Each structure stands twice: as C-alpha cells, then as structure tokens.
Amino acid sequence: MIEVDRLTVTYGSTTVVKDASFSCRPGTVTGFLGPNGAGKSTTMRVLCGLTRATSGTATVNGMRYGQLRNPAREIGVLLDPTTQHSGRTGRENLTVSARMMGVTKERVEDMLELVGLGGAPAARRVGEYSLGMRQRLGLAHALLGEPNILVLDEPVNGLDPEGIHWMRGLLREFADGGGIVLLSSHLLREVDAVADSLVLIQRGEIIAKGNKTDLLTATGTVVRAVDQAQLSAVLSAAGIPATRTEDHAFIADAQAETVGRAAAEAGVVLLELRSADSGGLEEMFLAMTRDTSNDDTSNDDATNDAVREPQS
Numbered sequence: 001m002i003e004v005d006r007l008t009v010t011y012g013s014t015t016v017v018k019d020a021s022f023s024c025r026p027g028t029v030t031g032f033l034g035p036n037g038a039g040k041s042t043t044m045r046v047l048c049g050l051t052r053a054t055s056g057t058a059t060v061n062g063m064r065y066g067q068l069r070n071p072a073r074e075i076g077v078l079l080d081p082t083t084q085h086s087g088r089t090g091r092e093n094l095t096v097s098a099r100m101m102g103v104t105k106e107r108v109e110d111m112l113e114l115v116g117l118g119g120a121p122a123a124r125r126v127g128e129y130s131l132g133m134r135q136r137l138g139l140a141h142a143l144l145g146e147p148n149i150l151v152l153d154e155p156v157n158g159l160d161p162e163g164i165h166w167m168r169g170l171l172r173e174f175a176d177g178g179g180i181v182l183l184s185s186h187l188l189r190e191v192d193a194v195a196d197s198l199v200l201i202q203r204g205e206i207i208a209k210g211n212k213t214d215l216l217t218a219t220g221t222v223v224r225a226v227d228q229a230q231l232s233a234v235l236s237a238a239g240i241p242a243t244r245t246e247d248h249a250f251i252a253d254a255q256a257e258t259v260g261r262a263a264a265e266a267g268v269v270l271l272e273l274r275s276a277d278s279g280g281l282e283e284m285f286l287a288m289t290r291d292t293s294n295d296d297t298s299n300d301d302a303t304n305d306a307v308r309e310p311q312s
C-alpha cells in the first residue's frame with residue numbers, strides 16, 4: 001500500500017502541499033494529476049524519502065521510506081531521468097545499482113531487454129541518450145529490485161506515441177499482477193488510458209480523488225446565469241462547491257434541483273441548468289489548469305475558493 005496521510009510540506013513561509021491524504025491499493029494504477037507546480041513531485045519526493053514532511057506522513061507498505069530495509073526491493077522510483085550518470089553506459093548504470101540492491105546481472109540484462117534498450121543502446125553512454133531513452137532506463141532502474149510498488153513522475157515525457165503505448169501496457173500488466181503504480185502527469189488524457197484511480201491536486205490541495213469511472217461519470221450540474229458574479233456569490237453562500245468552465249459556465253457539485261433552488265431563492269436568472277455528465281471531471285481539470293496558469297494575472301472572482309473535494 002501507499003498511504004499519504006494529512007501530508008503538509010512547507011518551504012519557508014510557503015506551503016506547497018496542504019493536508020493531503022490519499023492511498024493506492026494493490027492491483028491499481030493511480031493517476032496523480034495536477035498542473036505545473038501543484039505539488040505532485042513534492043508529494044512523491046516525501047514518499048521516496050527525498051524531502052521531509054513538515055507534518056503528516058507518506059508511507060510504503062506501512063513504513064516511511066527511511067525505515068525500509070532494502071527500499072528498492074519494495075518501491076521502484078523514477079523521479080528525474082536526467083540524474084542518471086551520463087558518463088556511464090546504460091548497462092553500467094543498472095549494474096552499479098544492481099550491486100547495491102543485491103540483484104543479479106541476469107536481472108540487469110532482462111530489464112534492459114524489457115525496456116527496449118538491449119543490444120547496442122545498453123553499451124552507449126547515457127549522455128548520448130534521448131530523453132525517451134533515459135525514461136526507459138529510469139523505468140528499468142525502478143523495476144530492477146522487483147518491487148511491488150512503482151512511483152513514476154511524468155514518465156512519458158519525451159516518449160514517442162509508440163513508447164507511450166508501450167509504457168501504458170507495461171504499467172497495466174504490472175498492476176494486473178497485483179502491483180501498485182502511482183503515476184503523475186499534468187495531462188488528464190495521458191493517464192486516462194491506463195489509470196483505475198485518480199487523485200487531483202491543485203495548489204497543494206487534493207481537490208478530487210477516487211475511482212476513475214466514478215469520477216468521470218460523477219454528475220455535477222452545469223449552471224449559467226445572466227449575472228455570473230451574482231451566481232458565484234450565491235453558490236458560495238449556499239456552500240455549493242463550483243468550478244468555472246472554459247466557456248464561462250460553472251460546474252456545481254450538487255444536484256440540479258439544489259442549484260436551481262439556491263438561484264431561485266436569490267432571484268438569480270439562469271440561462272442554463274443541466275447535468276454535467278462525464279464532461280465534469282475534464283471541465284474541472286481544464287478549469288484548474290487555467291486557474292493556476294492565470295495565477296499572476298487573475299483575481300476576477302472567488303470561484304476557485306469554492307472548489308472542494310466531491311462528496312463520495
């Protein structure tokens with residue numbers, strides 16, 4: 001199991017992960033989604049013992065990373081493929097790690113073959129590798145100790161479409177065999193094809209989590225008013241979480257009747273009121289990406305403050 005429990009990470013006066021909790025179970029691929037700077041890497045770094053938690057915990061099979069006797073045998077990590085030793089060949093990089101883990105040379109060769117770096121590429125210096133090849137080597141490294149958990153930070157960056165397809169298949173197979181995969185991305189469609197579960201993080205806060213199918217089919221209500229600022233204030237006052245969509249409607253986390261009544265009681269004239277259907281999560285994700293990328297320029301309303309984790 002991976003368990004992140006009320007994790008908070010603060011750098012100086014800036015809190016980059018705030019009271020985050022989620023877990024990943026055997027047999028699942030969890031997509032860890034959020035825009036740039038949301039706190040994905042920081043959360044993963046705590047899980048892998050590279051960053052200290054200010055409060056809360058992140059554990060692997062019930063223990064902090066530092067408490068694991070031979071961590072690479074329990075958790076395979078790919079955080080930054082550019083940190084591999086560029087003066088060594090791919091094979092040498094894996095061989096050095098294999099010695100430290102107590103893994104055989106055969107396993108090194110098997111992993112090189114598995115990730116498509118067998119033969120000539122294995123004998124090339126990593127400094128000559130493309131980013132895609134480094135990602136493949138990073139995955140081989142993560143798998144070397146035969147762990148049952150993989151933590152991968154944006155692993156498809158630099159892979160071509162065939163490589164992305166290949167990696168998805170490999171991760172799916174790993175999870176289907178009882179493994180746990182935590183996979184970060186800033187693109188919903190990148191993890192949509194392989195994940196069973198999703199955890200959405202924005203500005204360090206987990207704003208949605210759960211089974212992917214449930215999240216994608218979560219209803220919610222699309223609502224649009226003549227006066228959107230007035231509607232935003234009404235939703236906020238009624239305690240209804242809402243996110244503004246790309247086309248300037250709101251997705252409210254409540255039934256249409258509840259939203260309609262709140263608007264009617266406040267005398268807000270509605271132009272649209274309907275179930276969000278499966279577009280809800282996609283819209284929410286687009287909105288949170290836009291909100292974050294506009295951080296420096298936008299203070300147009302308090303909509304984002306109303307975003308909450310959906311009730312399950």
Ligand SMILES: Nc1ncnc2c1ncn2[C@@H]1O[C@H](COP(=O)(O)OP(=O)(O)OP(=O)(O)O)[C@@H](O)[C@H]1O
Nearest residue numbers: 011014016034035036037038039040041042043186
């Ligand atoms: N060592 C550090 N000192 C200060 N701030 C940091 C440090 N590491 C990360 N941050 C800040 O923490 C925030 C979260 O960063 P993090 O790398 O976890 O985000 P992310 O979701 O992984 O985004 P990206 O995909 O861009 O890496 C960012 O604002 C980042 O600038």
